[in-house]
Amino acid sequence: MLSSKYAIIDGRGQIVRMGECSAESLEAQAGDYEILVVEPGEVRDDTHFWDFMQQDWREYPPCPGSWAEFDFSQREWFDPRTPADHQAALYAARKARDLSFREFLFACNEYGILSDEDMIEAANRQIPASFAEAMAGLDPKLQMQIRVTWASLTTVNRMDPLLLLVAHAKDIPPELLDALFGVVLPT
16 A cells, blocks of 8 residues: 655745645545645655745744744744733843852953942942942932842842942943843844
8 A cells, every 4th residue: 555745834935844645535634724745755844834935845944943933925034922022021131130249249340230339349249339328318228228138148139229320320231230240142
């Protein structure tokens, strides 16, 4: 009994499934709203789609990322994520980034956030003058809590409240903090 290879495509041209069966069973392979292509050649469901305009298989263009979805009518990849999705992914990427206290001080110095003098002061577990300026308007009890927390830090998170307060007070752009912490922006 001879068998034939087949591909089943949907109305957009996406390969739904592929297989091999007897010639007599071919017509039974396609369901409602599906199209049977007999002997599709060397195609795979993850690399090819059916182009109804050309009546032939086409390779997908290179995929820009795992987030991408393919628009069969436009024959191109698109980003289905909303601005809120991007913000949530960026927040998660930032929240996941920590530096050791020592790495944080060196990075702040390298990026011009701490002077050499401020860095030495910070290394001695004193809040540097440039950071203390940002705390000036805070409640004295909160200032004391920040100083105690600073003195015991072993790691600093990209989203640390003191860091965000200082960044706001000193007009440090979020992109600079992302670079300092090595935040990889979601693509």
